[in-house]
Amino acid sequence: MSDTIKxxxxxxxxxxxxxAGPAIRACLEAAGAEIVHENTACFV
Amino acid sequence: xxTTPVIREFSYCLAHVPELVQYGSKPMREISxxxxxxxxxxxxxxxxxxxxxxxxxxAFIGRIRPEELAxxxxxxxxxxxxxxxxxxxxSVGPYGEIVSEALFYSLLWQADILxxxxxxxxxxxxxxxxxxxxxxxxxxxxxxxxxxSEAAAAxxxxxxxxxxxxxxxxGREVAWFHRDNRAEGREDExxxxxxxxxxxxxxxxxxxALSWLLRRxxxxxxxxxxxxxxxxxxxxxxxxRGGGGMxxxxxxxxxxxxxxxxxxxxxxxAPANAILTACALVKAGLHERVAVVGGGSLAxxxxxxxxxxxxxxPILDDCLGAMAFLITKxxxxxxxxxLDEGAVGRAPIGASASDEAVYRSLVVEPLSALGLTIPxxxxxxxxxxxxxxxxxxxxxxxxxKNYRKIAAMAVMSGxxxxxxxxxxxxxxxxxGFAPTQGHIPSAVPYLGHAIDALRSGDIxxxxxxxxxxxxxxxxxxxFDGVSFxxxxxxxx
Numbered sequence: 304m305s306d307t308i309k310x311x312x313x314x315x316x317x318x319x320x321x322x323a324g325p326a327i328r329a330c331l332e333a334a335g336a337e338i339v340h341e342n343t344a345c346f347v
Numbered sequence: 348x349x350t351t352p353v354i355r356e357f358s359y360c361l362a363h364v365p366e367l368v369q370y371g372s373k374p375m376r377e378i379s380x381x382x383x384x385x386x387x388x389x390x391x392x393x394x395x396x397x398x399x400x401x402x403x404x405x406a407f408i409g410r411i412r413p414e415e416l417a418x419x420x421x422x423x424x425x426x427x428x429x430x431x432x433x434x435x436x437x438s439v440g441p442y443g444e445i446v447s448e449a450l451f452y453s454l455l456w457q458a459d460i461l462x463x464x465x466x467x468x469x470x471x472x473x474x475x476x477x478x479x480x481x482x483x484x485x486x487x488x489x490x491x492x493x494x495x496s497e498a499a500a501a502x503x504x505x506x507x508x509x510x511x512x513x514x515x516x517x518g519r520e521v522a523w524f525h526r527d528n529r530a531e532g533r534e535d536e537x538x539x540x541x542x543x544x545x546x547x548x549x550x551x552x553x554x555x556a557l558s559w560l561l562r563r564x565x566x567x568x569x570x571x572x573x574x575x576x577x578x579x580x581x582x583x584x585x586x587x588r589g590g591g592g593m594x595x596x597x598x599x600x601x602x603x604x605x606x607x608x609x610x611x612x613x614x615x616x617a618p619a620n621a622i623l624t625a626c627a628l629v630k631a632g633l634h635e636r637v638a639v640v641g642g643g644s645l646a647x648x649x650x651x652x653x654x655x656x657x658x659x660x661p662i663l664d665d666c667l668g669a670m671a672f673l674i675t676k677x678x679x680x681x682x683x684x685x686l687d688e689g690a691v692g693r694a695p696i697g698a699s700a701s702d703e704a705v706y707r708s709l710v711v712e713p714l715s716a717l718g719l720t721i722p723x724x725x726x727x728x729x730x731x732x733x734x735x736x737x738x739x740x741x742x743x744x745x746x747x748k749n750y751r752k753i754a755a756m757a758v759m760s761g762x763x764x765x766x767x768x769x770x771x772x773x774x775x776x777x778x779g780f781a782p783t784q785g786h787i788p789s790a791v792p793y794l795g796h797a798i799d800a801l802r803s804g805d806i807x808x809x810x811x812x813x814x815x816x817x818x819x820x821x822x823x824x825x826f827d828g829v830s831f832x833x834x835x836x837x838x839x
Contacts, residue, residue, distance in 0.1 A: 346737070
């Protein structure tokens, strides 16, 4: 999996009451992706 | 000398306002792009009978327990009152009431103190509105502002640049809502009709909840020392938008002439923070009886309406929510908020925003400070948005998502086996039942039910976890959270 993600540029959309942006960022960065934009939305 | 504060009373009310849905933020923006949506919105709203019988609304005003919702077949909006008489009966609960749009307009009228008036009502309707207010057993008995003589109303129209907002009822225009038409208000975009309507909706619904709180507590308005509001409105003119004043506005409307007050702002987590602030004021001996009040949010009406139109479902985000809580010195009976060192959860600025860090700060550490673990809590109250509204909009069951995170935290902390997660959530959780009104659904809708359950001995401990999306203000990328634990009064 990390081979597929390594080196990719990623846009992260998180949700406050679901998986927040920082958590997705941490996972993707650990797998070698570069985060070019991160946002956490609130749908309530 | 300090005293232990208690949460002695509470109230919960709804205003069913289908004609105001068009003035919610999302509907207004969409209607400006496609005016035909206005008629579609009206056609998709539901009757007062349907809103009164709606099971989540019944749970909100205390006619059923939130734990009972899980056993009521979906869709909940299929529930209906058999007659107008039954709907009226179902609209009044032990915790408060669901008022009709006609009654809410009367409250808006009563809430307006400006001259020339913001709320201008047709003469033939005015008399009916006055009778409705006078006949209501709970509402303040002050007469509405009756200054709008024909001359003043005509002047107001002459001064209007653009049109006042029409307020409809049963398809008929019954009133208008103006901007501030005084010389000092005319050039101020913060005093436009729509912004002032938002603020007056918060004031009127908050006054409804505070009136119910006083009735339940069997207190005269003068018994209240201090009022704290926790809404998301921004009251003020161009030099101090958001300056506040809602607390004293509501207290004045209800006749709390001895009270002072202030507004606490913290997005959705403001109610929990306002309750903690009230507890601190009572504990420090500054005040004896503090009312915390949250009025409704016009902006959030119809926020998910496009999804409802797409699916042919009635627009369910059609109610303003309001609630109030009374915090007093220890009465030896009412539940207490644990204010021991470290027992109140918070989200420090320097902490990580990861779920693990957030729930460690909000749940694990406060409980640990009291020598408790997550499974020691009988009920958790997180964000309690009605899932039937959220799921239709594709946002899922917010309460359930929060329960899963609490359960996962318990597993990560070694306090729960992974295989026990499902049964744990069933034991400590409940369905969301609050209207999607921003701060209203944030943990405290369960506070009234929790107080009843603690008094009856059904539960021994309830934890309230509120969250706030501070990043929506564009001044920070932070979020906030707060939690507190409610327990029976040791002397009870």
